[in-house]
Amino acid sequence: MIRGTTPTLTFTLPFSTSTIKSMMLTFSQSGREVFTLTQNDCVLEDTSCEVHLTQKQTLKFSTASMVEIQIRVLTNDGNALASNIITTSASRILKDGEI
Secondary structure: OOOOOEEEEEEEEOHHHHHHEEOOOOOOEEEEEEEEEEEHEEEEEOEEEEEOOOHHHHHOOOOOOOOEEEEEEEEEEOEEEOOOOEEEEEOOOOOOOOO
């Protein structure tokens, strides 16, 4: 992803989103949490989770290390689940800040 942009990220889950009681979508770099979103920040439909990041959020990423993303879910029947950690890079921009 490119810093300072507004990407839409779509994640396919191996179960119906109707079974989700609560959810956290955490973005981390260098072992530190950058920000966490909840199901209220996402569009959940069938088996997909879509999130639209803001310029302010993507500007929080450094180009020096990989961005790690993980989804954690608590289902309606009390099961706690976690995705594998997804990694991506944060590409640089020439002029920092929001436009």
